[in-house]
Amino acid sequence: MSSAHPAAAVELDDLPQPYLLFLGDVTEAGYAKTAFGLRDWASDRCIGQWGCGSTIDTGLPTLTPLEAWVRGARGIVIGVATPGGAIPPRWVEALIEALEAGLDVVSGMHTRLSSIAPLADAARRLGRRLIDVRVPPDGLPVGTGRRRTGRRLLTVGTDCAVGKKYTALALAKALAERGDAVDFRASGQTGILIAGRGVPMDAVVADFAAGAAERLSPAAEPSHWDIVEGQGSLFHPAYAGVSLALLHGTQPDAFVVCHQPDRPHVLGYPDFALPDVVEVIELTMRLGQRTNPRIRCVGVAFDTSRLDADDATARMHAEGARLGLPVADPVRGGDAFTALVDAVRAVSP
Amino acid sequence: MSSAHPAAAVELDDLPQPYLLFLGDVTEAGYAKTAFGLRDWASDRCIGQWGCGSTIDTGLPTLTPLEAWVRGARGIVIGVATPGGAIPPRWVEALIEALEAGLDVVSGMHTRLSSIAPLADAARRLGRRLIDVRVPPDGLPVGTGRRRTGRRLLTVGTDCAVGKKYTALALAKALAERGDAVDFRASGQTGILIAGRGVPMDAVVADFAAGAAERLSPAAEPSHWDIVEGQGSLFHPAYAGVSLALLHGTQPDAFVVCHQPDRPHVLGYPDFALPDVVEVIELTMRLGQRTNPRIRCVGVAFDTSRLDADDATARMHAEGARLGLPVADPVRGGDAFTALVDAVRAVSP
Numbered sequence: 068m069s070s071a072h073p074a075a076a077v078e079l080d081d082l083p084q085p086y087l088l089f090l091g092d093v094t095e096a097g098y099a100k101t102a103f104g105l106r107d108w109a110s111d112r113c114i115g116q117w118g119c120g121s122t123i124d125t126g127l128p129t130l131t132p133l134e135a136w137v138r139g140a141r142g143i144v145i146g147v148a149t150p151g152g153a154i155p156p157r158w159v160e161a162l163i164e165a166l167e168a169g170l171d172v173v174s175g176m177h178t179r180l181s182s183i184a185p186l187a188d189a190a191r192r193l194g195r196r197l198i199d200v201r202v203p204p205d206g207l208p209v210g211t212g213r214r215r216t217g218r219r220l221l222t223v224g225t226d227c228a229v230g231k232k233y234t235a236l237a238l239a240k241a242l243a244e245r246g247d248a249v250d251f252r253a254s255g256q257t258g259i260l261i262a263g264r265g266v267p268m269d270a271v272v273a274d275f276a277a278g279a280a281e282r283l284s285p286a287a288e289p290s291h292w293d294i295v296e297g298q299g300s301l302f303h304p305a306y307a308g309v310s311l312a313l314l315h316g317t318q319p320d321a322f323v324v325c326h327q328p329d330r331p332h333v334l335g336y337p338d339f340a341l342p343d344v345v346e347v348i349e350l351t352m353r354l355g356q357r358t359n360p361r362i363r364c365v366g367v368a369f370d371t372s373r374l375d376a377d378d379a380t381a382r383m384h385a386e387g388a389r390l391g392l393p394v395a396d397p398v399r400g401g402d403a404f405t406a407l408v409d410a411v412r413a414v415s416p
Numbered sequence: 417m418s419s420a421h422p423a424a425a426v427e428l429d430d431l432p433q434p435y436l437l438f439l440g441d442v443t444e445a446g447y448a449k450t451a452f453g454l455r456d457w458a459s460d461r462c463i464g465q466w467g468c469g470s471t472i473d474t475g476l477p478t479l480t481p482l483e484a485w486v487r488g489a490r491g492i493v494i495g496v497a498t499p500g501g502a503i504p505p506r507w508v509e510a511l512i513e514a515l516e517a518g519l520d521v522v523s524g525m526h527t528r529l530s531s532i533a534p535l536a537d538a539a540r541r542l543g544r545r546l547i548d549v550r551v552p553p554d555g556l557p558v559g560t561g562r563r564r565t566g567r568r569l570l571t572v573g574t575d576c577a578v579g580k581k582y583t584a585l586a587l588a589k590a591l592a593e594r595g596d597a598v599d600f601r602a603s604g605q606t607g608i609l610i611a612g613r614g615v616p617m618d619a620v621v622a623d624f625a626a627g628a629a630e631r632l633s634p635a636a637e638p639s640h641w642d643i644v645e646g647q648g649s650l651f652h653p654a655y656a657g658v659s660l661a662l663l664h665g666t667q668p669d670a671f672v673v674c675h676q677p678d679r680p681h682v683l684g685y686p687d688f689a690l691p692d693v694v695e696v697i698e699l700t701m702r703l704g705q706r707t708n709p710r711i712r713c714v715g716v717a718f719d720t721s722r723l724d725a726d727d728a729t730a731r732m733h734a735e736g737a738r739l740g741l742p743v744a745d746p747v748r749g750g751d752a753f754t755a756l757v758d759a760v761r762a763v764s765p
Contacts, residue, residue, distance in 0.1 A: 150558055177623065209499055212653030212685055273625045273658045274526065274618035301660075304561030304707055308661030309622045315653055336561055339706075350702075357688075358653055 083142030090118035102146025132168035175256020210277030217287030237397035280316025432491030439467035451495025481517035524605020559626030566636030586746035629665025
C-alpha cells in the first residue's frame, strides 16, 4: 500500500502553520478529539476554528478561512472524525473554500485527501498542498516479541475517546518536568500532529500492527520512559484488535486505565456497556503478560470533564479506595495527579 | 490503499489454471501451507511443483516451468510464505523463468507482484498476468458488533500453521455431505485460492479488521453454517490482534481449537511456549463473549501429521478425556472426527 504514497514521517517543520481548526458538521464532542487535542497541546499553533454546521466550540475564535489567512493561518486541519474515518462530501466544498483562501489542508483521516477528485483538482489549480498524516511508514516489520531495554508505559481504556492521549501527554510532560528522560509516543493522528512524529496504528495493515508498535517504542536506556498513547479498547467491538497489537508490541512495564465515569456505553455502540475498570486491569494484565511478564497497573485516569469538581473528586476518591490505586484526572491535575506521576516513577528500570 | 488496485474478488474462473506450485528455497514445511493446501483441497488444479533450492516435497511431480506448460499448466502459484510476506529477490529470477515459459504468476503474499520492477517488466514484455489474491476488497466498514442470524463456527489456534484452514475445510465438507446448508469462509490467501473468494484478513487495515470479518460472514438463514477459517492465535506475539478482530467480527456460536501436540514453541518464536489448549478455550470464550454471549467450544482438532498412528490416537484420547470434548485429526478422520462433526451439528440455531 505504501509505494504510491510519500513516507509518513511528516516533521512538524513541514506542516503549514499556524492552523485553522475545521469542525465540519459534527455535533458530538467525542468526535472532535483532534480539534480539542490541538487546542490543548499545541495552542501556540492554533488561531481559530471554523465549521459547516458544527455545534462544537473549542473556545478559539470562529474565523472564515480568509479571516484566518489574514491573521496568519497557513493550514486548515480537519479537527473532527467520523466513525471509520471517511470525509463526507459536504465537507469537501468547505475545504475547497479554504484552499481558495490560501490554506493548505491537513488531515488525519483514513480517506486520502488526494483521492477526493474535486479537492485534488482545486489543490492543483491553486498550488496548495494536501497533507495526510495518517499514512504508516514504509517497511514495517512483523512483531518479534523480543524484550527491549528501557521503560514503557501504555495508556489503555474502557473505550475510545476517554483520555488516553491526554493522559499520555500529561504524564510525559510531568516526567520531563521532574528531569526524567522521556518521550511521548503518538499512535494516532492527533498525537502525531502534536508531537510531529509517530505511527498511525489504526491505519497499519493488521499483520504488521504489533511490529509497528515495536518500532514506535524502540530499545532505549534502561531508565528512559516511552509514554505510549493507547488506541481503542480491548472491549471495543470494532477496534480491540488494534488495542491488543499495541499492547503486545509495546510490551509495557506499566499501564494506566483511562475511563469516563459518566459514560453509559461504548461511544456509538449503545448495545455495548462499558467494561468495569477492574475488568480492564485484569484483561490487560493477562494479555500483556504474554510479551512482558512484569506488566502492572500503576493507576487510573478519569475524564471528569462533564462533572462538577465535587462530584469528580468524590468519584475519584471512591474509585481509588476500591482499587487501591491512584486515580486522577490529568486535566484537573492536583495532588491526585501527583500521586499518579509518583506511581509511574516508582516503577524500577 | 484500495483505489490504486483492482478489487479483491478474484473468481476462480479468472485464475490461470491448472497450477505449477512454486516452493522457492523454503525448507520448513510450516512455511509451505499454500502448496500443501492446494495439493490437498484443489488437487484437480495442481499438476506439479518446482523450487529454487527448496527441500519441501508435496508429492506432486517436479517439473520445470516449461515442462509444466507443456503438460497444460497456465499459472505458477507461489506456494510458500516467508514471515511477513515479502518475496525474496532470489525468487524473482525463478518467477521470470516461469513467465518466459508461458505461465502467469499468482501470489498471496503481502508484496504486490507488480511492485517488483524486474517481474513487472518481464510480465509486460511477455504479455503475462501478475495476480495478487491478498488484496482486501474496497470499502470495508468498521465493525458494528450487531448480532446476525445464521450459525457461525470459527477455527482458532494455539499458533499459526496448526490446521485452522484444514479443519474448517474438512468441517464444511462434512456438513455439506450431511445435507446441511454451509459455506466455507476463507480468511487467508490459500483459502481464497481454494474457495475462489474470501477476505485476506491479515492484509486489511487494522481499523477495519473486525468490520471485514463481519462482512466475511454475513447474516444468513438461521440454520445455515458459516465455517470460518481462523488466523494466527490470541497468544501470538505478532498476530494476536488479527485473531481478536476475527473473533469479535465473526461472533461465532462455536469454535474448534486447532493444535499441533508435538510443537514445542510458537513457530519462529523460540522464546514463546505454545499455550495449553485449556488456556486457548478459556481466553477465546472470554473475549468472544463480548460479541456473542452464546459462544462455546465444541471440540479440538489435532495436527498429528508428524506422529505415528498409535501415538496420535493415544494423545487424542488423553486430551479428549482431560477436556471432556471431542478431539480429532480432520486429516485422519475416523470416528473421532465424526464425533467432532456431530458436536458441531448439535449447536442449535
